[in-house]
Amino acid sequence: MKRALITGITGQDGAYLADLLLEKGYFVHGIKRRSSLFNTDRIDHLYQDPHESGMRFKLHYGDLSDSTNLIRIIQEVQPDEIYNLGAMSHVQVSFDAPEYTADVDGVGTLRLLEAIRLLGLTDKTKIYQASTSELYGLVQEVPQSEKTPFYPRSPYAIAKMYAFWITVNYREAYNMFACNGILFNHESPLRGETFVTRKITRAVAKISLGMQEKLYMGNLDAKRDWGHAKDYVYAMWLILQQEKPEDFVIATGKTTTVRDFVRMAFAEVGAEIEFRGKGIDEKGYIKSVSDSSSGFFVPEQEVLAVDPRYFRPTEVDLLIGDPTKAREVLGWEPTYDLPALVKEMVSADVQLFRKEKLLSDHGFNILKELE
Numbered sequence: 001m002k003r004a005l006i007t008g009i010t011g012q013d014g015a016y017l018a019d020l021l022l023e024k025g026y027f028v029h030g031i032k033r034r035s036s037l038f039n040t041d042r043i044d045h046l047y048q049d050p051h052e053s054g055m056r057f058k059l060h061y062g063d064l065s066d067s068t069n070l071i072r073i074i075q076e077v078q079p080d081e082i083y084n085l086g087a088m089s090h091v092q093v094s095f096d097a098p099e100y101t102a103d104v105d106g107v108g109t110l111r112l113l114e115a116i117r118l119l120g121l122t123d124k125t126k127i128y129q130a131s132t133s134e135l136y137g138l139v140q141e142v143p144q145s146e147k148t149p150f151y152p153r154s155p156y157a158i159a160k161m162y163a164f165w166i167t168v169n170y171r172e173a174y175n176m177f178a179c180n181g182i183l184f185n186h187e188s189p190l191r192g193e194t195f196v197t198r199k200i201t202r203a204v205a206k207i208s209l210g211m212q213e214k215l216y217m218g219n220l221d222a223k224r225d226w227g228h229a230k231d232y233v234y235a236m237w238l239i240l241q242q243e244k245p246e247d248f249v250i251a252t253g254k255t256t257t258v259r260d261f262v263r264m265a266f267a268e269v270g271a272e273i274e275f276r277g278k279g280i281d282e283k284g285y286i287k288s289v290s291d292s293s294s295g296f297f298v299p300e301q302e303v304l305a306v307d308p309r310y311f312r313p314t315e316v317d318l319l320i321g322d323p324t325k326a327r328e329v330l331g332w333e334p335t336y337d338l339p340a341l342v343k344e345m346v347s348a349d350v351q352l353f354r355k356e357k358l359l360s361d362h363g364f365n366i367l368k369e370l371e
């Protein structure tokens with residue numbers, strides 16, 4: 001049975017990848033951080049009681065900032081494949097915590113590579129590094145391919161640039177099967193709540209249920225190439241199944257503004273939104289309501305405003321990837337388009353908040369009566 005080790009298993013991609021590898025018959029090990037609250041919501045459905053036989057899923061406490069625990073875990077697991085997904089992954093937060101980001105996202109990757117080398121596993125263990133379209137940063141050319149020069153624009157992207165090159169260097173210096181997937185933005189109902197797509201779909205769901213009045217946003221002009229995380233973790237796996245270790249761009253090849261993502265998300269709950277004004281004065285209003293089932297939308301209602309606090313000191317304006325190499329070498333194609341992704345995310349958040357609303361409207365009252 002193949003053994004995989006996933007760092008960042010509690011994150012969006014970790015959860016989808018663990019599902020995929022278990023389906024493929026792997027024994028999946030994951031590294032989770034100790035936290036004062038449970039942080040395993042996304043993978044709780046995979047938990048297996050260690051007392052039962054046939055166990056194929058195991059979590060280990062660890063942290064990418066601590067090389068001793070990485071060495072211990074890798075020695076114990078003897079993985080065939082490592083997927084390094086662990087990272088402080090929020091671009092805006094990286095401006096507030098640049099040193100921590102460099103340590104975990106940059107040097108953390110080195111710690112893993114070095115652990116493989118020190119343990120004499122360079123011939124056995126393949127490693128996937130979660131590289132990012134943020135490496136392209138300030139636009140040099142479009143669409144962006146494996147050959148496009150990097151110009152990172154945040155402490156996050158610069159830490160990931162170190163990780164990219166140290167992965168290439170270990171491949172060349174020690175003949176390791178070490179690969180970068182340069183993944184463009186990918187989203188899902190499991191996406192962290194402060195990334196723009198999920199922030200929008202949550203707010204749209206809450207506004208449609210009368211649980212929130214307005215959505216405050218940053219740069220609405222930014223353009224992203226958005227895909228579905230489920231498609232992208234499949235690409236990660238494919239990258240490690242090739243004969244030769246190589247780096248790949250994974251993207252849909254289409255780009256959309258944040259503003260249009262907002263439009264699409266509101267349309268899912270039957271509201272047409274109109275934007276008026278420019279820059280920090282831009283606002284979003286409900287223009288018409290085609291589906292009155294929500295009952296909370298009123299034409300001319302102001303549902304969106306710009307708040308400069310969400311602007312970044314240096315922004316990445318335009319990302320659009322060229323996935324030709326992935327298509328030709330890996331045979332990879334995305335199965336979701338953006339409308340399908342938006343639909344799935346909005347519908348999951350509407351369901352989530354409908355439950356919460358029911359509970360607060362009825363459940364909590366019932367509980368109070370019982371007290």
Ligand code: NDP
Pocket residue numbers: 007008009010011012013014031032033035039062063064065084085086087088089090104130131132133182183184185186187192
């Ligand atoms: P998430 O933010 O959802 O997950 C990040 C994971 O890393 C979480 O499990 C988190 O743990 C863990 N982590 C954070 N800090 C540490 C640390 N010090 N030591 C060990 N683990 C840590 O990210 P995604 O799933 O979206 O992304 C996965 C990877 O892919 C990341 O490296 C990200 O930078 C990269 N990437 C993501 C893209 C995307 O669009 N999603 C695109 C390109 C690259 P905890 O749950 O405890 O916080």
Ligand code: GDR
Pocket residue numbers: 089090091092131132133134183184185186194195196197199216217218219220222223224258310311312315316
């Ligand atoms: P990004 O994702 O920075 O591309 O990094 P994010 O969703 O945070 O931002 C996308 C774009 O939307 C603009 N934006 C806002 N962003 C957030 N978070 N909140 C807002 O209110 C808001 N308003 C506008 C941003 O300025 C930006 O232009 C993600 C992460 O998953 C990284 O880890 C990964 O490497 C890259 O995608 C590829």
